[in-house]
Amino acid sequence: MQLIPCPWCGPREEAEFHYGGQAHVAYPEDPSALTDEEWARYVFFRDNPSGPFAERWSHNAGCRRWFNAVRDTRTHDLLAVYRVGEPMPEVTA
Amino acid sequence: MNLRTGTGGSIDRNTLLHFTFDGRAYTGHPGDTLASALLANGVHEIGSSVKLGRPRGVVAAGSEDSTSLVQVEAPFSEPMLLATTVELHDGLRARGLAGQGRLAAEPDPARYDAKHEHCDVLVVGAGPAGLVAALTAARSGARVVLVDEQNQAGGALLGVDEYLDDRPSAEWVADVVAELKSTPGVLVLERTTAFGMYQDGFVLALQKRTDHLGFAAPAGVARQRVWRIRTRQTVLATGAHERPVVFPDNDRPGIMLASSARTFLHRYGVLPGSRAVVFTTNDSAYCAAIDLAESGVDIALVVDARPEAPARLAAECAARGIEVRAGQVVTGTEGSGRVSAVHVGDTRIACDALLVSGGWNPVVSLFSQARGKLRYDAELGAFVPGGELSTVRVAGSATGELDLTACACQGRDAGLLAAAAAGFTSGGQVPLPASDSRCTARSGLVLWRVPGDDDASFVDLQRDSTVADVLRATGAGLRSLEHVKRYTTIGTAHDQGKTSGMIAAGIVAEALGVELAEQRPTTFRPPYTSVSFAALAGRDRGDLHDPVRVTAIHPWHVAHGALFEDVGQWKRPWYYPRAGEDLHTAVLRECRATRESVGMMDGSTLGKIDVQGRDAGKFLDMLYTNMMSTLKVGRIRYGVMCGVDGMVIDDGTVIRVGEERYLVTTTTGNAAKILDWMEEWLQTEWPHLDVHCTSVTEHWATIPLVGPRSRDVLAAVAPGLDVSNEAFEFMTWHDTEVAGVPARVCRISFSGELAYEINVTAWHGVAVWEALMAAGEPYGITPYGTETMHVLRAEKGYPIIGQETDATVTPQDLGMSWAVSKKKPDFIGKRSFARAENNRTDRKQLVGLLPADPGVLLPEGSQIVETDRLPEPPVRMLGHVTSSYPSAALGRTFALALVRSGHERIGETLYVPVEDSLVPVTVTESVLYDKEGARRDG
Amino acid sequence: MTSPPGAHLPEHPDFLWDNPEPKSSYDVVIVGGGGHGIATAYYLAKVHGITNVAVLEKGWLAGGNMARNTTIIRSNYLWDESSGIYEHSLKLWEGLEEDLGYPILFDQRGVLNLAHSLQDVRDSVRRVNANRLNGIDAEWVDPAGVKEICPIVNTSPDVRYPVLGATYQPRAGIAKHDYVAWGYARAAHAMGVDLIQNCEVTGMETSGGRITAVETSRGRIAAGKVALCAAGHSSVLAEMVGLRLPLASHPLQALVSELLEPVHPTVVMSNAVHVYVSQAHKGELVMGAGIDSYNGYGQRGSFHIIEQQMSAALELFPVFARAHLLRTWAGIVDVSPDASPIVGLTPVGGLYLNCGWGTGGFKATPGVGDCFAHTIAHDKPHPFNEPFTLERFTTGALVDEHGAAAVAH
Ligand SMILES: Cc1cc2nc3c(=O)[nH]c(=O)nc-3n(C[C@H](O)[C@H](O)[C@H](O)COP(=O)(O)OP(=O)(O)OC[C@H]3O[C@@H](n4cnc5c(N)ncnc54)[C@H](O)[C@@H]3O)c2cc1C
């Protein structure tokens, strides 16, 4: 069980959190202007890298806030956490 | 010869314990393990091997033993325990195993629990290195946890009679433990095995709390406890396991690791036999030979595989009349059952014990689990930690260091560094104990096996896997140790290869002519030693397996004989059978009463979310397919929600409470999901919107009051409310008092009947429910459950999300295009409606089905086909029956179904395979009752 | 004492395969030496006569999910598309031991999928009916029937989520994964396929929209066609040619107990209580745990998932209380949005895709090996994998098996 440093509450057990997949995937400005292909990219296709990955977590059983993290998917180590709206920090993995 | 020594060991010789093994009665002493007590009684054959049925004895004294598998039968049956780790108690009943255990048929009466512990420095292993590490860290002020799998601290010291600082080492150990235990913030856990090491300093340990007490175990105390330890720094002082050498017929009982024989002597006062041969590749076994000789064992010979025996130790042997032969090896053994002779070349030496040492394997399992890299140490012939981790340090013989003082020194350094890394730098120095040890093992020769009959040279005694098996594997083309492990099954048994893994690796490297340094050892996986399922389940069983949620009115339902349905975590009344009624008769009665007069149900489990803020309307417009911002205060609208893929995920009513406030209801099972869904969009996508969402499900008790007489009942309990159709329109709500308490009454209907939904604070739920029952009495008011609710709504063609839908159904498929806004530029899911697949005309659509025979009830889940004869499979299916009921109102059975091109098929006859027949059905619109909606206003 | 039941597994043969150096070029390069990759090579050689084939494996052969799965084999999926490919596979399983001349220990001991809520019951009956019309053996059994098939299941009404019944597929079962992989590998090797281990594909070369070669840790290898069978690493490989896949790679854990006398005659799966358990050939209880929620390539999961697994197991099987957890491990599963695989062509000529099997692709090994080989040989999908295109995520023609697959195997 990992310790996830919620940017609002501090480090908490992984079981308190809910995973939200890739971060920084914005809802399209105008979905109706997209081709089926572009829309499908938004709905179904996400990055799935082996290495640092910017992703979303929600501290469901705590402050209930969503935040972003950069985690190395090879080691599962959290490299950085940051609040929604903040830019992704530089990390070295 | 009595195999129990006259004195010594940490057993209580004044107390006799009675136990039985394989049906025979024996005695032992407190402090014994089952293994030591059996050996003391001359029982060397514990079980037999799994494949060949060869007798198996005790190879090692601790948890690394690979052969002494037993089934404990009393106090409570437990399979596959090592006799070396079962503490003896009075009345213990056990039997030896042939590699397979048996599960008890009766339920385990014991309790299990788990505890969280946080510390700065966790020390695993209470041998000299671990004790010094723990004490050093403790003196620095760090919170320290020290765990050890044994019932007492001391580690390797428990198996020797050495002196530290000129006094018995046990005294030094006792002093350290006493100081640790009296230091605030320090926790010392005996009988506690750290079995798993995970990320961020998360270590799992299993504590055996009452097993050693046997029948005297107190009932209220959890038998075993899982410690979930979160530590900043860890010191692994897990020691080393002695490694055997493989030679022909090396599997007989009586063949034991030399250090383990020494442990049996010093810790338990038990001799391995009367006449022993010692076979070693290093110095450490000499101490076993000398100690045993001094205790009266006839050491027939020390066979040292090295070209030259160590001079000082050889001299000590000579002084005791022990012959040492260097440059020789054991080439075979004899014995039926227990070993009776050993072959060294052409010499045959009669004996009843053979003590072997092939060097030492550091215990690196936890280090490896913590993703520490391992390095092959060619001098030691073992994998050792190959570098530090920032939060995990290794000390003592777990590093490959075998000198006691050096181990203690490593412990001190590790303790200091760990404490400092955790922020405690004021560490007081702990003086290192001075040792009188004669034997170090560094100077060994790496010898995996003695050539000979490969088929009788056992690498894994528990799996009956031999050198021949390993060579067959490499001969078959296998190169990786993982492959060899799978081919031979070496290392897959109870001990997970603790003693066999390294040797197998060595033999493979030899056979392939590669360096071991280039081989990757097989992965160490948790748990380090086996852990009972029950311990891991802990308290999360039965009702605690998953929380049970009940409504405020639940006790009334129980008292009135309701049967319950699990919906998510909720218990919902399913129906209220009267004497002699089954589901169908009860539901027909409940339905009839409701449609003809008045019924009511507990709707409190519906999810309720309070949505507030300037942008609440805008927000709900994005979430629902229809428009919510235009809803007027005081009014109510039904809404449907889709996922981004355009599939229906939930539905419910939305009431506008104020200009900036809505109350949203969700289905029972989806309440939490929908709240999460809302939060996710709000926080991650539209943080600029001024909206706040709060779950208020539990705040309310919700009672739908349904049927033509509902108005009369409501009027009776809400005198201040004008219940007339004009004053209280459909899809509006009013705040009022019901049965004397503040209430919000909504005029909504999920049955097509005149209906009111009465909401009061949960505290008043039962009182209001009872008041309604009383007021409804003249009309025969009938409480009903989810089943009747389902029938009533199905007669009206209203879908249940999750029953009529399965994540592949759109609002259009449900015939709800009317609920999909054409005006809104966008809402979640809208774009998906334009995809090719959504525009096929042969999508599955919700329709009604009427069986040709009005008495035939279609099983829910039936499939629907086009033809009146079934062709050979695969048969083309048009859809399936989602709901099916006998209907009191319709006087017949009916069903709802999703059918390909269903809307176009209305009027067609289709077929439903039921058992061996095909039931003809007519496709109808989904609304079957009161199509005009005449009953809505009463 | 005599040896207990199941103690003897059949011996592996004296010869399995050679370990050749990679050639500079092959007609077909298969990336990933798991079950799917090896089986594909086998059917390419056997059915299509294409033998100038290399299987490139970055670690040891069949050491990925193939070595880590709980080996449940069944074909009782809901939709016609799935029924097609999984039943095709099951039929191949039924003849596989003979086909490979290798004891794969395929044991058709049946699978029970338990229902714990009224909606579970409806969904189960629906699936049983669909299965039957698709020619798949399936039955609905009530709690007494469950008890009869598997007496140790706790069918009493007073557990947290009582067993309301189950679907039962008698032809379903388990096999021994290493034996299956090695059986295929030996046979493929015997027909001329090169099995190349410790050979990681690190890049791909294309020219004019066609794949021409792969870069590997053991040098460049030219290829007429390249077929991806990399399971959890599929996204990473596809990325090498700029292809994005709708996949997320997650840790999935499993565990075994020590060897126990036979108590569990079948395979039991429960989505609601999250248990899948069988007793393997030697007597160990084999259990799959829930999927870890986050993306991860670390081949390790979190321990609380195992603890939840144990509490769920004891709910349904109280007799397991004093069984012991002996070993836990994790694989990397490639989960697709509709819990169905992606098998077929790609926008890059000569590059073929087989992925997205998630938590349930072991059972598909023979079926997908056969169909994928067909797809590669003919540059056209086999009818059984035709529905499983990448394009379905654009058109919306998903094959949503969440109901039948969930985290189930
Ligand atoms: C714990 C667990 C339980 C499961 N239980 C079941 C079950 O009961 N029933 C069932 O049907 N399915 C089950 N599955 C799923 C099943 O194991 C997989 O779907 C299936 O094994 C995937 O196909 P494969 O065998 O080819 O995958 P793998 O064996 O994972 O093969 C992929 C191979 O590709 C290699 N590779 C990756 N990248 C590269 C590269 N760049 N170069 C070279 N090689 C590369 C990997 O090393 C790996 O060997 C389970 C999976 C897990 C993890």
Ligand SMILES: [Zn+2]
């Ligand atoms: Zn928080």
